[in-house]
Amino acid sequence: MTRTRLRGTALGVVTIFALATVLPAPASAQPRQQPVEWTALGDSYTAGVFVGDPQPPLGSSDRDGCDRTTNSYPDVVNRAFEADPPAGRPVNLTNVSCGNATITEIAADRQIPISPVQPPGDGWPSVAPQVNRAGIGAQTDVITIGVGGNSLPVGKIVPACLFAGIGQPDEATPCRDAYEAGGPFLDPESIYDKYDRITRQYAAMLRAVHQTAPHAKVITVGYPTIFPDDPTTCDRRDTTELAAQIKGFGLVSVTHGDIAWLNEVITHLNAIIRAVTELAGDTYVDTATSSKGHDVCQPSSVKWVEGICGHAREYWPTELELGPLTLECSGGTRATIVHPNAAGHAKTAARVETTIRAALN
Numbered sequence: 001m002t003r004t005r006l007r008g009t010a011l012g013v014v015t016i017f018a019l020a021t022v023l024p025a026p027a028s029a030q031p032r033q034q035p036v037e038w039t040a041l042g043d044s045y046t047a048g049v050f051v052g053d054p055q056p057p058l059g060s061s062d063r064d065g066c067d068r069t070t071n072s073y074p075d076v077v078n079r080a081f082e083a084d085p086p087a088g089r090p091v092n093l094t095n096v097s098c099g100n101a102t103i104t105e106i107a108a109d110r111q112i113p114i115s116p117v118q119p120p121g122d123g124w125p126s127v128a129p130q131v132n133r134a135g136i137g138a139q140t141d142v143i144t145i146g147v148g149g150n151s152l153p154v155g156k157i158v159p160a161c162l163f164a165g166i167g168q169p170d171e172a173t174p175c176r177d178a179y180e181a182g183g184p185f186l187d188p189e190s191i192y193d194k195y196d197r198i199t200r201q202y203a204a205m206l207r208a209v210h211q212t213a214p215h216a217k218v219i220t221v222g223y224p225t226i227f228p229d230d231p232t233t234c235d236r237r238d239t240t241e242l243a244a245q246i247k248g249f250g251l252v253s254v255t256h257g258d259i260a261w262l263n264e265v266i267t268h269l270n271a272i273i274r275a276v277t278e279l280a281g282d283t284y285v286d287t288a289t290s291s292k293g294h295d296v297c298q299p300s301s302v303k304w305v306e307g308i309c310g311h312a313r314e315y316w317p318t319e320l321e322l323g324p325l326t327l328e329c330s331g332g333t334r335a336t337i338v339h340p341n342a343a344g345h346a347k348t349a350a351r352v353e354t355t356i357r358a359a360l361n
Helices: 003-022 073-083 130-134 154-164 174-181 191-212 256-279 342-360
Strands: 036-042 091-095 142-146 217-221 243-246 250-253 283-285 319-322 325-328
Touching: 036 073, 036 130, 073 091, 073 342, 130 191, 142 191, 142 342, 154 174, 154 243, 154 250, 154 256, 174 191, 174 256, 191 217, 191 256, 217 256, 217 342, 256 283, 283 342
Parallel strands: 036 091, 036 142, 142 217, 217 283
Antiparallel strands: 243 250, 243 325, 319 325
Protein backbone atom coordinates (compact mmCIF):
# COMPACT_ATOMS: atom_id res chain seq x y z
CA MET A 1 0.00 0.00 0.00
CA THR A 2 1.40 3.42 -0.92
CA ARG A 3 2.24 6.09 1.61
CA THR A 4 -0.55 8.28 0.20
CA ARG A 5 -3.12 5.52 0.64
CA LEU A 6 -1.88 4.80 4.19
CA ARG A 7 -2.23 8.47 5.09
CA GLY A 8 -5.74 8.52 3.66
CA THR A 9 -6.72 5.39 5.56
CA ALA A 10 -5.43 6.85 8.85
CA LEU A 11 -7.30 10.08 8.30
CA GLY A 12 -10.45 8.11 7.58
CA VAL A 13 -10.18 6.17 10.81
CA VAL A 14 -9.62 9.35 12.80
CA THR A 15 -12.59 11.03 11.13
CA ILE A 16 -14.89 8.08 11.80
CA PHE A 17 -13.78 7.96 15.47
CA ALA A 18 -14.37 11.70 15.89
CA LEU A 19 -17.84 11.48 14.38
CA ALA A 20 -18.70 8.56 16.62
CA THR A 21 -17.99 10.69 19.67
CA VAL A 22 -20.25 13.57 18.65
CA LEU A 23 -23.11 11.92 16.81
CA PRO A 24 -26.00 10.66 18.97
CA ALA A 25 -26.12 6.94 19.64
CA PRO A 26 -28.95 4.94 18.13
CA ALA A 27 -32.22 5.26 20.07
CA SER A 28 -31.87 1.79 21.52
CA ALA A 29 -28.53 2.77 23.06
CA GLN A 30 -29.70 6.04 24.66
CA PRO A 31 -29.54 5.94 28.49
CA ARG A 32 -33.04 5.77 29.96
CA GLN A 33 -34.03 8.41 32.50
CA GLN A 34 -34.35 6.88 35.94
CA PRO A 35 -37.80 7.43 37.45
CA VAL A 36 -38.25 9.77 40.39
CA GLU A 37 -39.26 7.77 43.47
CA TRP A 38 -41.75 9.95 45.40
CA THR A 39 -43.41 8.89 48.65
CA ALA A 40 -46.39 10.74 50.14
CA LEU A 41 -46.85 10.42 53.90
CA GLY A 42 -49.50 12.09 56.03
CA ASP A 43 -52.94 12.19 57.60
CA SER A 44 -56.47 12.74 56.24
CA TYR A 45 -55.55 16.18 54.86
CA THR A 46 -53.18 14.26 52.56
CA ALA A 47 -55.26 11.11 52.04
CA GLY A 48 -58.35 12.93 50.73
CA VAL A 49 -60.98 10.88 52.66
CA PHE A 50 -64.08 11.90 50.66
CA VAL A 51 -62.98 13.95 47.63
CA GLY A 52 -62.56 11.22 45.02
CA ASP A 53 -62.92 7.51 44.36
CA PRO A 54 -61.56 5.36 47.19
CA GLN A 55 -58.06 3.92 46.79
CA PRO A 56 -58.02 0.92 46.97
CA PRO A 57 -61.57 0.76 45.54
CA LEU A 58 -64.59 -0.24 47.57
CA GLY A 59 -64.85 -4.00 47.86
CA SER A 60 -61.13 -4.56 47.35
CA SER A 61 -59.39 -6.95 49.72
CA ASP A 62 -56.55 -4.41 49.84
CA ARG A 63 -58.63 -1.76 51.61
CA ASP A 64 -56.89 -0.70 54.81
CA GLY A 65 -59.21 1.90 56.34
CA CYS A 66 -56.93 4.85 55.49
CA ASP A 67 -59.39 6.61 53.13
CA ARG A 68 -57.01 7.63 50.34
CA THR A 69 -58.85 8.94 47.30
CA THR A 70 -58.19 9.79 43.66
CA ASN A 71 -58.60 13.54 44.13
CA SER A 72 -56.21 13.86 47.05
CA TYR A 73 -53.38 16.29 46.34
CA PRO A 74 -50.73 13.56 45.85
CA ASP A 75 -52.87 11.99 43.11
CA VAL A 76 -53.61 15.36 41.51
CA VAL A 77 -49.87 16.15 41.43
CA ASN A 78 -49.08 12.70 40.09
CA ARG A 79 -51.46 13.19 37.15
CA ALA A 80 -49.72 16.48 36.38
CA PHE A 81 -46.37 14.66 36.42
CA GLU A 82 -47.68 12.00 34.05
CA ALA A 83 -48.64 14.74 31.58
CA ASP A 84 -45.44 16.74 32.06
CA PRO A 85 -42.67 14.78 33.84
CA PRO A 86 -40.42 16.89 36.09
CA ALA A 87 -36.92 17.28 34.67
CA GLY A 88 -38.02 14.88 31.93
CA ARG A 89 -38.14 11.96 34.38
CA PRO A 90 -41.16 9.72 34.99
CA VAL A 91 -42.44 9.63 38.57
CA ASN A 92 -43.36 6.62 40.69
CA LEU A 93 -45.71 7.71 43.48
CA THR A 94 -46.08 5.61 46.61
CA ASN A 95 -48.91 7.09 48.70
CA VAL A 96 -49.38 5.55 52.14
CA SER A 97 -51.07 8.53 53.83
CA CYS A 98 -53.77 7.51 56.28
CA GLY A 99 -56.68 9.32 57.88
CA ASN A 100 -56.19 10.06 61.61
CA ALA A 101 -52.42 9.47 61.46
CA THR A 102 -50.35 11.18 64.14
CA ILE A 103 -46.76 12.40 63.94
CA THR A 104 -45.37 9.32 65.71
CA GLU A 105 -47.25 7.01 63.34
CA ILE A 106 -45.21 8.29 60.39
CA ALA A 107 -41.96 6.64 61.43
CA ALA A 108 -42.30 4.95 64.83
CA ASP A 109 -45.72 3.65 65.86
CA ARG A 110 -48.37 1.40 64.35
CA GLN A 111 -51.77 2.96 63.62
CA ILE A 112 -55.32 1.66 63.87
CA PRO A 113 -57.30 3.28 60.98
CA ILE A 114 -60.81 4.57 61.70
CA SER A 115 -62.50 4.77 58.30
CA PRO A 116 -66.32 4.80 58.63
CA VAL A 117 -66.66 3.37 55.11
CA GLN A 118 -67.41 -0.37 55.06
CA PRO A 119 -65.30 -1.26 58.10
CA PRO A 120 -64.77 -4.97 58.89
CA GLY A 121 -67.01 -6.41 61.57
CA ASP A 122 -64.12 -6.61 64.02
CA GLY A 123 -62.65 -3.23 63.03
CA TRP A 124 -59.68 -2.29 60.91
CA PRO A 125 -56.42 -4.08 61.67
CA SER A 126 -53.45 -1.96 62.66
CA VAL A 127 -50.99 -0.85 60.00
CA ALA A 128 -47.23 -0.41 60.21
CA PRO A 129 -45.58 3.04 60.45
CA GLN A 130 -45.82 4.79 57.11
CA VAL A 131 -42.10 4.78 56.35
CA ASN A 132 -42.18 0.99 56.67
CA ARG A 133 -45.30 0.61 54.56
CA ALA A 134 -43.79 2.79 51.85
CA GLY A 135 -40.45 0.98 51.86
CA ILE A 136 -38.48 4.22 51.67
CA GLY A 137 -34.72 3.97 51.56
CA ALA A 138 -31.60 5.01 49.70
CA GLN A 139 -33.51 4.87 46.41
CA THR A 140 -36.14 7.41 47.51
CA ASP A 141 -35.81 10.82 45.82
CA VAL A 142 -38.66 12.89 47.29
CA ILE A 143 -40.78 12.55 50.42
CA THR A 144 -43.75 14.81 51.15
CA ILE A 145 -45.21 14.82 54.66
CA GLY A 146 -48.49 16.38 55.81
CA VAL A 147 -49.10 15.57 59.47
CA GLY A 148 -49.51 17.17 62.91
CA GLY A 149 -53.18 17.99 63.44
CA ASN A 150 -54.11 14.64 64.97
CA SER A 151 -51.32 14.97 67.49
CA LEU A 152 -53.06 17.93 69.14
CA PRO A 153 -55.61 16.32 68.39
CA VAL A 154 -57.82 18.68 66.37
CA GLY A 155 -60.31 15.84 65.84
CA LYS A 156 -61.10 15.90 69.57
CA ILE A 157 -60.62 19.61 70.22
CA VAL A 158 -63.26 20.72 67.69
CA PRO A 159 -66.02 18.45 69.08
CA ALA A 160 -65.03 19.52 72.61
CA CYS A 161 -65.42 23.16 71.56
CA LEU A 162 -68.85 22.37 70.09
CA PHE A 163 -70.13 21.16 73.45
CA ALA A 164 -68.26 23.78 75.47
CA GLY A 165 -70.22 26.41 73.53
CA ILE A 166 -73.64 25.25 74.75
CA GLY A 167 -75.50 28.20 76.27
CA GLN A 168 -72.49 30.48 75.86
CA PRO A 169 -72.62 33.96 74.27
CA ASP A 170 -70.81 34.54 70.98
CA GLU A 171 -67.79 36.23 72.51
CA ALA A 172 -67.18 33.57 75.19
CA THR A 173 -64.06 31.35 75.06
CA PRO A 174 -64.93 28.31 77.21
CA CYS A 175 -62.87 25.91 75.09
CA ARG A 176 -59.83 28.17 75.02
CA ASP A 177 -60.02 28.71 78.78
CA ALA A 178 -60.14 24.98 79.46
CA TYR A 179 -57.33 24.00 77.09
CA GLU A 180 -55.03 26.79 78.16
CA ALA A 181 -55.42 25.82 81.81
CA GLY A 182 -55.32 22.05 81.34
CA GLY A 183 -57.17 19.80 83.75
CA PRO A 184 -59.96 17.24 83.89
CA PHE A 185 -62.67 19.23 82.06
CA LEU A 186 -61.40 18.59 78.53
CA ASP A 187 -57.81 17.37 78.60
CA PRO A 188 -55.19 17.16 81.34
CA GLU A 189 -52.53 18.37 78.89
CA SER A 190 -52.68 22.12 78.29
CA ILE A 191 -52.40 23.49 74.77
CA TYR A 192 -48.92 24.78 75.62
CA ASP A 193 -47.79 21.32 76.68
CA LYS A 194 -49.21 20.02 73.39
CA TYR A 195 -47.15 22.52 71.41
CA ASP A 196 -43.97 21.44 73.23
CA ARG A 197 -44.71 17.76 72.68
CA ILE A 198 -45.50 18.23 68.99
CA THR A 199 -42.26 20.14 68.47
CA ARG A 200 -40.24 17.24 69.91
CA GLN A 201 -42.24 14.62 68.00
CA TYR A 202 -41.93 16.41 64.67
CA ALA A 203 -38.16 16.82 65.04
CA ALA A 204 -37.78 13.13 65.93
CA MET A 205 -39.96 12.13 62.97
CA LEU A 206 -37.86 14.12 60.50
CA ARG A 207 -34.65 12.64 61.90
CA ALA A 208 -36.05 9.13 61.45
CA VAL A 209 -37.14 9.88 57.88
CA HIS A 210 -33.69 11.19 56.98
CA GLN A 211 -31.96 8.22 58.56
CA THR A 212 -34.16 5.83 56.56
CA ALA A 213 -33.97 7.75 53.27
CA PRO A 214 -30.66 9.64 53.40
CA HIS A 215 -30.75 10.95 49.82
CA ALA A 216 -34.38 12.11 49.73
CA LYS A 217 -35.46 15.70 49.46
CA VAL A 218 -38.00 16.09 52.29
CA ILE A 219 -40.92 18.49 51.82
CA THR A 220 -43.41 19.14 54.61
CA VAL A 221 -46.91 20.45 53.87
CA GLY A 222 -48.65 22.78 56.31
CA TYR A 223 -52.37 23.05 56.94
CA PRO A 224 -54.61 25.41 54.96
CA THR A 225 -56.61 28.21 56.52
CA ILE A 226 -59.46 26.36 58.22
CA PHE A 227 -61.00 29.04 60.46
CA PRO A 228 -61.65 32.68 59.51
CA ASP A 229 -59.75 35.67 60.86
CA ASP A 230 -63.15 37.26 61.51
CA PRO A 231 -65.25 34.69 63.42
CA THR A 232 -68.37 36.86 63.17
CA THR A 233 -68.66 35.64 59.57
CA CYS A 234 -69.65 32.22 60.99
CA ASP A 235 -73.31 31.35 61.51
CA ARG A 236 -73.62 29.45 64.79
CA ARG A 237 -76.70 27.63 63.50
CA ASP A 238 -75.22 26.45 60.22
CA THR A 239 -73.98 22.85 60.33
CA THR A 240 -72.07 23.34 57.07
CA GLU A 241 -69.89 25.65 59.14
CA LEU A 242 -69.08 25.09 62.83
CA ALA A 243 -72.35 23.84 64.29
CA ALA A 244 -73.55 20.25 64.63
CA GLN A 245 -76.85 18.43 65.08
CA ILE A 246 -76.37 15.66 67.65
CA LYS A 247 -78.91 12.83 67.76
CA GLY A 248 -81.09 13.07 70.85
CA PHE A 249 -79.30 16.22 71.94
CA GLY A 250 -79.96 19.03 69.48
CA LEU A 251 -77.84 21.76 67.95
CA VAL A 252 -74.42 22.57 69.42
CA SER A 253 -72.01 25.20 68.17
CA VAL A 254 -68.54 26.66 68.63
CA THR A 255 -68.59 30.21 69.98
CA HIS A 256 -67.08 33.03 67.94
CA GLY A 257 -64.49 33.50 70.66
CA ASP A 258 -63.37 29.89 70.38
CA ILE A 259 -63.36 30.04 66.58
CA ALA A 260 -60.79 32.83 66.84
CA TRP A 261 -58.78 30.67 69.25
CA LEU A 262 -58.94 27.62 66.95
CA ASN A 263 -57.52 29.82 64.20
CA GLU A 264 -54.62 30.70 66.51
CA VAL A 265 -54.05 27.01 67.28
CA ILE A 266 -53.71 26.01 63.62
CA THR A 267 -51.50 29.05 62.96
CA HIS A 268 -49.24 28.00 65.84
CA LEU A 269 -49.17 24.40 64.60
CA ASN A 270 -48.07 25.56 61.15
CA ALA A 271 -45.38 27.74 62.72
CA ILE A 272 -44.00 24.72 64.60
CA ILE A 273 -43.98 22.57 61.46
CA ARG A 274 -42.25 25.31 59.48
CA ALA A 275 -39.61 26.05 62.13
CA VAL A 276 -38.70 22.40 62.70
CA THR A 277 -38.67 21.72 58.94
CA GLU A 278 -36.33 24.60 58.16
CA LEU A 279 -34.08 23.76 61.11
CA ALA A 280 -33.67 20.28 59.60
CA GLY A 281 -32.71 21.83 56.25
CA ASP A 282 -35.93 20.72 54.57
CA THR A 283 -38.57 22.59 52.59
CA TYR A 284 -41.92 23.78 53.96
CA VAL A 285 -45.00 24.31 51.77
CA ASP A 286 -47.24 27.10 53.07
CA THR A 287 -50.86 26.41 52.15
CA ALA A 288 -52.42 28.76 54.73
CA THR A 289 -51.56 32.08 53.06
CA SER A 290 -53.05 31.23 49.68
CA SER A 291 -56.21 29.77 51.26
CA LYS A 292 -57.20 32.81 53.32
CA GLY A 293 -60.75 33.76 52.47
CA HIS A 294 -61.59 30.13 51.63
CA ASP A 295 -62.20 28.93 55.18
CA VAL A 296 -64.97 26.73 56.54
CA CYS A 297 -67.36 29.64 57.10
CA GLN A 298 -67.40 30.85 53.48
CA PRO A 299 -70.17 30.06 50.95
CA SER A 300 -69.99 26.59 49.40
CA SER A 301 -68.76 28.00 46.09
CA VAL A 302 -65.85 29.74 47.84
CA LYS A 303 -64.76 27.47 50.70
CA TRP A 304 -61.89 25.02 50.32
CA VAL A 305 -62.68 23.30 53.62
CA GLU A 306 -66.04 21.66 54.33
CA GLY A 307 -67.78 22.20 57.67
CA ILE A 308 -69.03 19.75 60.27
CA CYS A 309 -71.47 18.65 57.57
CA GLY A 310 -70.68 19.30 53.91
CA HIS A 311 -70.42 18.07 50.36
CA ALA A 312 -68.79 14.66 49.90
CA ARG A 313 -68.93 11.68 47.59
CA GLU A 314 -71.95 9.38 47.96
CA TYR A 315 -70.08 6.61 49.78
CA TRP A 316 -69.28 8.92 52.71
CA PRO A 317 -71.68 8.62 55.71
CA THR A 318 -74.38 11.10 56.70
CA GLU A 319 -74.00 10.10 60.36
CA LEU A 320 -70.83 9.71 62.36
CA GLU A 321 -70.13 8.68 65.92
CA LEU A 322 -68.40 11.29 68.06
CA GLY A 323 -67.52 9.24 71.10
CA PRO A 324 -70.79 8.16 72.70
CA LEU A 325 -72.83 10.62 70.59
CA THR A 326 -73.93 10.60 66.94
CA LEU A 327 -73.60 13.50 64.51
CA GLU A 328 -76.50 13.81 62.07
CA CYS A 329 -76.16 15.56 58.71
CA SER A 330 -79.19 16.38 56.57
CA GLY A 331 -80.16 18.18 53.37
CA GLY A 332 -77.84 16.11 51.21
CA THR A 333 -74.77 16.86 53.32
CA ARG A 334 -72.40 14.32 54.84
CA ALA A 335 -70.20 14.13 57.92
CA THR A 336 -67.15 15.96 56.59
CA ILE A 337 -65.85 17.15 60.00
CA VAL A 338 -63.80 20.14 58.80
CA HIS A 339 -61.73 18.64 55.96
CA PRO A 340 -60.55 20.02 52.60
CA ASN A 341 -62.83 19.56 49.61
CA ALA A 342 -61.72 18.82 46.04
CA ALA A 343 -60.97 22.51 45.41
CA GLY A 344 -58.81 22.62 48.52
CA HIS A 345 -56.82 19.59 47.43
CA ALA A 346 -56.38 21.04 43.95
CA LYS A 347 -54.96 24.26 45.40
CA THR A 348 -52.58 22.38 47.69
CA ALA A 349 -51.56 20.21 44.74
CA ALA A 350 -50.52 23.27 42.74
CA ARG A 351 -48.14 24.40 45.51
CA VAL A 352 -46.75 20.92 46.14
CA GLU A 353 -46.18 20.32 42.42
CA THR A 354 -44.22 23.56 42.08
CA THR A 355 -42.09 22.70 45.12
CA ILE A 356 -41.27 19.18 43.90
CA ARG A 357 -40.34 20.42 40.43
CA ALA A 358 -38.01 23.00 41.97
CA ALA A 359 -36.42 20.36 44.19
CA LEU A 360 -35.66 18.11 41.22
CA ASN A 361 -34.10 20.80 39.02
